[in-house]
Amino acid sequence: MEFLKNDAIYLQIADLMCERILRGEWGEEERIPSVRELAVDLEVNPNTAIRAYAYLQERGIIYNKRGIGYFVAENAVQTTRSLMKAAFIRNDLPHVFKTLRLLGMDLNELLSLYREHLEKKP
Amino acid sequence: MEFLKNDAIYLQIADLMCERILRGEWGEEERIPSVRELAVDLEVNPNTAIRAYAYLQERGIIYNKRGIGYFVAENAVQTTRSLMKAAFIRNDLPHVFKTLRLLGMDLNELLSLYREHLEKKP
Amino acid sequence: MEFLKNDAIYLQIADLMCERILRGEWGEEERIPSVRELAVDLEVNPNTAIRAYAYLQERGIIYNKRGIGYFVAENAVQTTRSLMKAAFIRNDLPHVFKTLRLLGMDLNELLSLYREHLEKKP
Amino acid sequence: MEFLKNDAIYLQIADLMCERILRGEWGEEERIPSVRELAVDLEVNPNTAIRAYAYLQERGIIYNKRGIGYFVAENAVQTTRSLMKAAFIRNDLPHVFKTLRLLGMDLNELLSLYREHLEKKP
C-alpha cells in the first residue's frame, strides 16, 4: 500500500494560476505577476515560482517576453480547460465515484448537494 | 498561501479499514486483524496501526476486548457510513463542485462519466 | 543584433545522452547511469543532471523506475532520431547553407570533404 | 567534460564584417564604418568594436589610415573567403558530418534540403 498524496508545491502553484486564468482574473495576452512578485506573494522560493511558470509555459498556457515578464497565451482558457478536465477525470473522479458507491449515495442526493452548493456560491 | 501536505498515515489506514467494513469484508461483531498483523501487512510501524485503531475506537466503529483483539462494533456500518459521508461532503465535494463550475462541466456530462465508470466496475 | 549562443549545460548533457543512445551505447530498456553518478562523472551539480534527465523523460526518451533508476525507453532510438533531426534542420542547417553560399562552395566540394571525413572516422 | 560558453562578442562582430565583405556590401579599398559608428549601430562598447577591427586588421582583411578610418584591404574578399572556409571546415563541418552520420541521414536528403533552402532565399 502506498501512503502518499503529495503534490509538489510548484504544481500546486501552477494549478492556482490555472484557476485564476479560468476565472478570468487575467485576460489572454495580459501580463501576470513576475516570478519574484509571485514568490514573495506566496512565500515561496523564486526557483519554485519559476518552475511553476516553466511548467505552464511548456503546456502553452503562458509565454514569456524576455526581460519583460510572463503573459497569458492566446488560447490559454481553452487549453487550460482541456488539460484540467483530463486531469480531473483521470485523478479525481475515480475516487469520487468509488466513494459514492461505497456510501450507496443516490445520484439525486448528489444533485441536491450540488444545488445547495450553488446557492451558497452562485 | 498554505500548501497541501500528506495526510497522516494512520488516517489513511483508518480510511482503509472503513472501506473494508463498508464493503462487508468483516461483519459486525467480527474480529479484525491484530495491530501487529495489520502493521506487518501494510508494512507500517505498529504504533501507526495502533493510532489508526484508537481513532476508529474513539468514533465507535470498532471496540476492544482486552487480551483478545479488536472487533467491529454493533451498527459499525451505519456509523461508518455517516462519518464518511459527512467527511466526503465536507472535504471532497466542495472541491469537486468547484472544479465542475470552473470547467463549465454539465451535470449530464458527469452522469455519463459515472455510467462509464459503473460499466467498468459493476 | 544578438550576441548569444548559450546552450544551458543541462541541455548539452541531454544532447550527450541522446548521442550515446543513438550510438547504441545502451540498448533500449537498459539502465543508464544514476543521477549522482552522472553528476560526478561530468563534474556537475546533481540538480543539473536531474534536469537533463527530466528533460529527456518528458520527451519519452528515457523513463524512471522509482527507487531504481532511469532506463532507455522502448522506442528511444527512433524518438531521439526524430527530435534530433528536427532540431538539426531547424537550428544548424540554415547556418551551414548560408555559409556555403557565402563562400560560394560547390556541393561537390562538400561531398569530397564528407568522404575525407568518413575516411578518418569510418 | 567541458561545456560550451558564448563566443566572445568581438569575434561575432568580426564574423559579421566578413559576411558583409563577402556579400560585396563594401568594395575593396572602400571605407567601412568608424569604430564609433559601428559601436553605436550594434549597441556595443566601443572597445569591443576596436577589438573586432584589430582582429580583422591582423588578418589582412582591413587596414587603417590613421586619422581617416578603416578600409577594406586589397584582395580582402579572397583572404576572407580563405580564412572563413578554413574555419568552417575546421569548426563547423565536423559537427555537421558527425550529426549526419548519427542520424543516418542520406546525402541526397541533405541536398534536397539545400534545394529547399535555395528556393526560399534564391
Place this chain on the structure above:
DNA sequence: GTGGTCTAGACCACC
C-alpha cells in the same frame, strides 16, 4: 541505494 523537491544565494543576458 534511487529520484524528486525545496531553499538559498550567486551570476548571467536581455530590456
Place this chain on the structure above:
DNA sequence: GTGGTCTAGACCACA
C-alpha cells in the same frame, strides 16, 4: 527591472 541557470545542501519517499 525581467527570466534563466547553476551550485550547494537539505529533506523526503520509495526500494
